[in-house]
Amino acid sequence: MTMGDKIKHTAEEAGGKVKEGAGRATGNEQLEAERKGDQASANIKQAGDKAKGAVDDALDR
Template sequence: MGLGDKMKNAAENVSGKAKETTGKATDNERLEADGKGDQAKAKIKEGVEDAKDKLGGN
């Protein structure tokens, strides 16, 4: 996985965590769910990139 991809995934994960935290603090279930979704997407992308690295692809 390239450094740029790692940074994008990390940023998406952090952004998702911030949304989730804000949603909890404001009792906004939709924002909280969006945050959790963003975190899940970032983890999936990271897993795909890791698999590509293991297979030698880019």
């Protein structure tokens, strides 16, 4: 896992949170729904990063 990937995935999750707030503020249900997709995607990528990091650590030992 590179630091760049970690930052990118965290930013993607944060972007989802921004969409959620904007969707709530404007009553835009589609924007709120997009937030769920963005955050789910970011969470999956972050889990993959963690798993890859664990494998890399195990191989280094």
